[in-house]
Each structure stands twice: as C-alpha cells, then as structure tokens.
Amino acid sequence: xxxxxxxxxxxxxxxxxxxxxxxxxxxxxxxxxxxxxxxxxxxxxxxxxxxxxxxxxxxxxxxxxxxxxxxxxxxxxxxxxxxxxxxxxxxxxxxxxxxxxxxxxxxxxxxxxxxxxxxxxxxxxxxxxxxxxxxxxxxxxxxxxxxxxxxxxxxxxxxxxxxxxxxxxxxxxxxxxxxxxxxxxxxxxxxxxxxxxxxxxxxxxxxxxxxxxxxxxxxxxxxxxxxxxxxxxxxxxxxxxxxx
Amino acid sequence: xxxxxxxxxxxxxxxxxxxxxxxxxxxxxxxxxxxxxxxxxxxxxxxxxxxxxxxxxxxxxxxxxxxxxxxxxxxxxxxxxxxxxxxxxxxxxxxxxxxxxxxxxxxxxxxxxxxxxxxxxxxxxxxxxxxxxxxxxxxxxxxxxxxxxxxxxxxxxxxxxxxxxxxxxxxxxxxxxxxxxxxxxxxxxxxxxxxxxxxxxxxxxxxxxxxxxxxxxxxxxxxxxxxxxxxxxxxxxxxxxxxxxxxxxxxxxxxxxxxxxxxxxxxxxxxxxx
Numbered sequence: 001x002x003x004x005x006x007x008x009x010x011x012x013x014x015x016x017x018x019x020x021x022x023x024x025x026x027x028x029x030x031x032x033x034x035x036x037x038x039x040x041x042x043x044x045x046x047x048x049x050x051x052x053x054x055x056x057x058x059x060x061x062x063x064x065x066x067x068x069x070x071x072x073x074x075x076x077x078x079x080x081x082x083x084x085x086x087x088x089x090x091x092x093x094x095x096x097x098x099x100x101x102x103x104x105x106x107x108x109x110x111x112x113x114x115x116x117x118x119x120x121x122x123x124x125x126x127x128x129x130x131x132x133x134x135x136x137x138x139x140x141x142x143x144x145x146x147x148x149x150x151x152x153x154x155x156x157x158x159x160x161x162x163x164x165x166x167x168x169x170x171x172x173x174x175x176x177x178x179x180x181x182x183x184x185x186x187x188x189x190x191x192x193x194x195x196x197x198x199x200x201x202x203x204x205x206x207x208x209x210x211x212x213x214x215x216x217x218x219x220x221x222x223x224x225x226x227x228x229x230x231x232x233x234x235x236x237x238x239x240x241x242x243x244x
Numbered sequence: 245x246x247x248x249x250x251x252x253x254x255x256x257x258x259x260x261x262x263x264x265x266x267x268x269x270x271x272x273x274x275x276x277x278x279x280x281x282x283x284x285x286x287x288x289x290x291x292x293x294x295x296x297x298x299x300x301x302x303x304x305x306x307x308x309x310x311x312x313x314x315x316x317x318x319x320x321x322x323x324x325x326x327x328x329x330x331x332x333x334x335x336x337x338x339x340x341x342x343x344x345x346x347x348x349x350x351x352x353x354x355x356x357x358x359x360x361x362x363x364x365x366x367x368x369x370x371x372x373x374x375x376x377x378x379x380x381x382x383x384x385x386x387x388x389x390x391x392x393x394x395x396x397x398x399x400x401x402x403x404x405x406x407x408x409x410x411x412x413x414x415x416x417x418x419x420x421x422x423x424x425x426x427x428x429x430x431x432x433x434x435x436x437x438x439x440x441x442x443x444x445x446x447x448x449x450x451x452x453x454x455x456x457x458x459x460x461x462x463x464x465x466x467x468x469x470x471x472x473x474x475x476x477x478x479x480x481x482x483x484x485x486x487x488x489x490x491x492x493x494x495x496x497x498x499x500x501x502x503x504x505x506x507x508x509x510x511x512x513x514x515x516x517x518x
Contacts, residue, residue, distance in 0.1 A: 009405045036410050087408075121286065121357055121424040170391050171382065171438050179369075179439035192441055197389040200402040201409040206387050222387050 002054060002079070002094040004047065006033055008087060015093075022048040025085055026059075038204070039063050039086030039224045047077070047090075054092060056083050062217050063226065086226070151203050151225070151242040153196075158236030159185040167203060172196040174233060175208060184234055194233045197222060203240070210234055250368060250442060252278065255472040256495040257480045261452055262488030268292035268358075269450050269493040272300040278365040279307060280495050284378050284450040285358045286424060295343050295358040295426050302339035303362055307331060326437060329371035332362050333433045336373055336425070343426030357427040361392060361448050363497070365440065373435040375425050377418075379454055382438070383445040383466045388459050391436060395423035418455065442501040445472075449479070452492035456483040472496045 004016045004023065016023060016033060023032040026044040035044075041061040047054055054077040058065035066084040067075045077083070079094035153165045153172075161183045165172070174182040175192040184193060190209035197204045205212060206222035212233035214223055225231075229240040254275070260267035268285035270293070283299040285292025310331065339360070347353045359376025372380055377394040393399060397420040398412040407415070425431060440446075445466055453462070461482065469475040476496045483492040 008408055011406075037408070120419060121421040121427045169438070170393070170436050171389055173439065177439055177441075195384070195389065199390055199409075200393060200399050200412075204389075206389065207385050209385075222389070 001049075002092055004033070005091040005093055007089045007091065013088075018047070018049060018054060020049050022046055025090070033090070035085065035088050037086050037088070037224065038221065039226060040088070044085055045083070047083070053077070061085075063215075086224070149242050151198075151240060153182065153231070153238040153240060156230065156237035156239050158234075158238075160236055161185070167196060167198060170198050172198075173208070174212075174236070174238075182236075182238070184236060189234055194231075196225070203242070205231060250365070250440065251500045252365065253472045253498040253500060254280070254495070255476040256493070257473075257476040258491070258493040259480050259484065259488075260491050262484055264491055266293060267491045268296055269452070269491040270296035270300045270358075271448075271493055271495055272304045273495065274304050274308070277304075277307060279304060279362070280364070280446075280448055280497060281360065281362045282378055282448045282450060282493055282495055283358045283360045283425070284376065284452075284491065284493070285356070286421070291353045291356045292358060294346075294353055295356040298343050298346065299339050299358045299360050299425055302342050303332075303335045303360065306335045306338050307364075310335075326369065326371065328364060328366050328369065329373070329435050329437045332364055332371050332373040333435045336360055336362060336375065336433045337431065340375075340425045340431040341429070344429055347426060355427065357424040359421070359450070360425050363446060363448060365446075365497075368440050369437055370440050370446070371435070371437045373433050375423050375431055375433055376421050377451045379447075379449055379451075381447040381449070381462075383447060383463065384441070384443070386463065386467050388447075388463045388466075391438070393434065395434075396421050418451070440499055442499055444499045446495075446497040446499075447479075448495040448497075450491060450493045452488070452490035453479055453483050453494055456486040456489065456492070466496070472498050 001018045004018060006013045006016065024043060024046050025031055025033045026042050027035060027040045028042045043059045044061040045056055045058050045065040047056045055074065056065060056067060056077055057074045058072060063086060064071045067081055077092045079092060081092045083090040151167045153167065155163050165182055172195065173180040173192050174184065174194045176184045176189040177191040192208035193210040194208045194212040195206050197206060203225045204222040205214060205219060205225055207219065210233050211218055212231055214229050214231055225240045227242045231238045231240060254273060256271055256273060258267060258269055258271060271282040273280055281300045281303050283296035285296035347356050359378040361374040361378040361380050363380055364371045372391055374392045375395060377396045380391040382389040382391055396418060398407060398415045398418050400422055401407040402409060402412050423431060462479065465475055465478050469478060476494050479494045480492050
C-alpha cells in the first residue's frame, strides 16, 4: 500500500502506511495524523482507499485542503501528489510498497546533542555553529536569515489611512485609537477593533472590541494567518501577504 | 505625555519550585515609577541569584536616578521608540555592565548572568524591554498575546522555520540562551512599546511558568480569577503541580476599567457594581 509522508517546512515528521482504512487529519489528538496547529481544523480532512486508489476529502475545514496547490473538496491522489494542510504537507509515495512505516525524529532532536537542564548562554561563535549543525541535520536548502519574513497588510477596501502596512511590531492594532497601526476612520469605530500578534512561528489575528473574519470565517481563538488571507473587520478588508 | 491615568492592580508571586535547591529569580515592583522588573539568574555554581538581584536593583535604581532623559549618551538609542522606552533599554545596558564587571572582579561570580524583562507604564503607553527567555504577555479579549521573543536557540530556530512551535516546546535544548545579561561586556536589548486599554492585563514571568503551564491554562486562570493576587498565586501553584522543574516568578498587572459616570457621582453605587 502507498505511504503518506508528513512534512513540515521540508523536514519529514513521520510516515504513515495506508492499510485500506480511513486516515483522518486534524488538530484533535484522536486523528490518525494529528497536527497541533491553529491553522488546522479539529477534523480537517480524510484520506481513504476507493476502487484501488487513494482519495482525499476536505471535511469542511476552515482553511481548506490543497492538492498540488489547488484547493479541493475531494480529489483522487496519485504517486507524487502533495496534499497541503496549513503549513504541513503530506506526500503520496507509492514506490515504498512493503516498507514498514517508521517515525523519524524531527531535525530538532538530532542525536548527539546533549540534554541540557541548566540554563546556559551560547557565545556568538557556538551559536552560529549550532544553528548550522541543526540546519544541516534538517533540510540543506532554504535555511538563510532571509527566512525571517515581515508580513504586509494591503488595503482591499475601506476607510484607512494607508494602502499598505508593514507588520514589524510584536502587536499591530487595527482601530481608531491614535496609537493604532492601522487607523480606522469614522466616528463610531472602536479604539481597538482587532489585533495581530507577531510570534516566532507566524502572525496571529485576534479579536479586540470586534470579531474579525478570515476569508469570510469568523475567528474564535487567535488564528495563524497564511499568505493571501483576506481579513475583514468594521467594513475594512485587508489582504495578508508574507513573501517566501 | 498622555495625561490619562489608569489605575493598576499589581501582584507578584515567586517560588523555588520542586527541583532546584534555591530560588535564583528576582523581581522588583516600583509603584511610584509604574515600573516592573523580573530577572532569572543562570548558572548554579556561578551565583545566578546574585546576578538576578543585581539586575532588578540596577535597573530600578538607574531609572530613578536618571529619569527619562538623563542617561549618558554612549548607550544605544532606538530612533523609533519614545524616550521612556529608550531609558528602559539604557538602564538594562547599564545593569549588564555592572553585572559583567562584578563577575570579572569576584572569582566566585565569574561568568554569572541572568535574563531580564522590564515594563513601564506611563499614561496608556507600555514600554517593554527584555534580554533572554523571561517573557511579557498581554492578556486582552480573553487571549494571551506574547510581547517578547525569547533569545533562545529553539526560539531562533522557530523564527528561521527550522522547527515548529510544538517541536520547540518539546525540545531538550530549551535552556540554551543566545543572549543574557552580564555574560559579555555589552548586550543587545529588544524593546517595544504598545498602547494599553482599560481591562488589559500584563503578565511578566520567568520560564519556570511558561515551560510548565500551557498558554491556554494561563489564559483560563487570568480569565477566571479577578483578584491579581490570587491569580499570581494560582499560576505559581499550577507550575508546581505540573512538575516545578525550575524557579517560578510571575508579576500580574491589571488595568482597571474606569468607573461609569454615575458611579462617580454616587459613590455608594460603585461598590455594588464593580
């Protein structure tokens, strides 16, 4: 049977054998492939065998299921296809027949690195070397300081003071407050309608006095933004862009 | 300067946890300056508790002595930040020098260091500066927003896309810092400033809290417990219940909502309403 290779940012997280049954993908721990990321819905998608082939079906997820970068509701899968869910990808490998599925440790827990209980500070030299070692243990490509990216918000519609905003701060406020980064115009606009928190793994949109939507879906807890997301709050629409 | 004065409720709690023999964390609350400083000392043998005590003391003292503009010019200045934020950065740079020099003089303290996170509120503006992996969170709209980026190896890897947030939280290398106070002659301080709104809470904490208690649990405690003192104690006791692997220190600061107009006119009414 084909094997599903789960990857994050180029590193293989694990391989899952398809055995004819259904494989569910989602944020909840009860899924066959559990992905603990806010961009992933609790029950996000399902991969099952039908008439000798694999089929992926989106289970009405918030952020969608993509096959080779095309958003799909349901799609047949063949060797080499890549299913993307949030920042994770699942590659279909039919060449690995008979190979027992094995779980690879992520690059972070490279063998040979010591367990550290005591807090230590690395000098610049040591730190550079460790970063290089970790990078080499993971994926050799694309690891350069340019991976730290600054996102922008581009005005699509609505009364705001600029056409484009760079999200450089840790917290970006959308509202009519004087210190808001994205200043809403109008008498009855809230001081703090919504906010965006820049964290290590990306930008999270959270509510303020209003509850914003992402691609038409109302958010609950702060939600991780992906490139191209459309944010709407108080009649203002903004496109979130983050360049690879 | 913003003239609006917001009333603050503040409480702090610290504990050595269940594993470490001594508490190497220190904190200082200076209500007259609206200044809150927390530091986590490093290196068991190398007097981490001396470094963290020096750090909070030096920052509080130099801000009191120098005010917002009185610092010597040789220290860094961030053009985009206000004077209040820059003075916080300078106070931390001076504390770094003091700890480093002490470590060079006293052989028993050689190589000692600490983290630091410092917050100052003036009007509705929050100035924030930090070095290391002690954090500041804003609790607003029932959600935690992390206002600091850890200067640690794993956090740096997450920022470079080498590791996911989840992998970092499970990593065995979380204790490796990329920046600390006192270990080198100079240090690069991260600074930020944001506007605060009534009802916001601010949480400063050492990694003994954040490594033990998941963020959604921290958020639930801050949502459910109105008293800052009881919330601070609960955060520390939860960290101990989750294992208490490290010293735990928290400072909880809550910005009260202003009383409604009729409560101001009819004082006896407010006690029933709030």
